[in-house]
Amino acid sequence: SQTIHQWPATLVQPVGSPLSLECTVEGTSNPNLYWYRQAAGRGLQLLFYSVGIGQISSEVPQNLSASRPQDRQFILSSKKLLLSDSGFYLCAWQGTSGRGSTGELFFGEGSRLTVL
Amino acid sequence: AQKVTQAQTEISVVEKEDVTLDCVYETRDTTYYLFWYKQPPSGELVFLIRRNSFDEQNEISGRYSWNFQKSTSSFNFTITASQVVDSAVYFCALSEAFANAGKSTFGDGTTLTVKP
Numbered sequence: 001s002q003t004i005h006q007w008p009a010t011l012v013q014p015v016g017s018p019l020s021l022e023c024t025v026e027g028t029s030n031p032n033l034y035w036y037r038q039a040a041g042r043g044l045q046l047l048f049y050s051v052g053i054g055q056i057s058s059e060v061p062q063n064l065s066a067s068r069p070q071d072r073q074f075i076l077s078s079k080k081l082l083l084s085d086s087g088f089y090l091c092a093w094q095g096t097s098g099r100g101s102t103g104e105l106f107f108g109e110g111s112r113l114t115v116l
Numbered sequence: 117a118q119k120v121t122q123a124q125t126e127i128s129v130v131e132k133e134d135v136t137l138d139c140v141y142e143t144r145d146t147t148y149y150l151f152w153y154k155q156p157p158s159g160e161l162v163f164l165i166r167r168n169s170f171d172e173q174n175e176i177s178g179r180y181s182w183n184f185q186k187s188t189s190s191f192n193f194t195i196t197a198s199q200v201v202d203s204a205v206y207f208c209a210l211s212e213a214f215a216n217a218g219k220s221t222f223g224d225g226t227t228l229t230v231k232p
Contacts, residue, residue, distance in 0.1 A: 032218045043120075043207060043222035045159075050137035059219070067149060094218035103149040107161040 002027035002040040006091045006108035013115055020065075021111045023091030026072065031093040033074040035066055035104065050074060079095040086115045118143045122223035129198055132232050137193040137226045139208030145169075147213040149193045150184065151220065157207040167191065168213070173205050198230045 006023040023089045025031055030035050036044040048066035056066050063082050065084060074091055089112075089115045092105040129135045133201040141150065152164040165175065167184050175182050179196045195202055205227050209220040 036222075041144070041224070043224045045207075045222075046218075048221055049219060085164055090161065092161075092218070102166070103211060103213070104151060104163045104166045105153075105218055105220065106163060107153075110159040112159070 004108045006095055010112045013081050016080045019081050021076040023074040025093045034092045035076050036090045081115045083115050090110050118210050120155050120208050120221050120223035122208055124226045126227045128229045130216045131139040132195050132197050135198050137206050139191045141189050145212050149211050151209040152193050153207045200230050201232055203230045
């Protein structure tokens, strides 16, 4: 069966420090991968998605970047965090089929980032 | 642009009551997917259901049922005989079909509290 893990679960970082959140998927090949951010009391906002190794699409201009060095690994990074980067970050994978995709997302446990 | 509106920010019911969570969407796409996700206090989003825009059959799964009405652009979720374990934040989401299906637009969520 497929599983997805992301870490760290919680982190507190000072403004201006770097960030690296990691997500790995097991049990599937060539998944589409996504980073979403959830602000407090709000829905999810799509940040990045990837359809393959080295292929990254950004949905929202921001202080963050993403990379996909391996088929089942997705990394969210920042060189210098801002206060506004605080939030709950969720990695998700999506299955693919012959016609494209089945649509539903399967999420990791989430990473709660507090920037002070 | 796509938009999902969940007008109910918070709902509180007593155990065994029925409760309906409303979802209204906007899209210019002729083919699209609709989803419901559950976010328990642990934070991880759990996929509940996907509906295709070309399939307006309502669906029932145990105590859960979904009413999709294309004419009113609504995709409502009813929990029958609610239980304390149903307490969570519920998100309705919308995406294009096929290749972009994982790029979902989420509503702001409805926080459901079921009291014993």
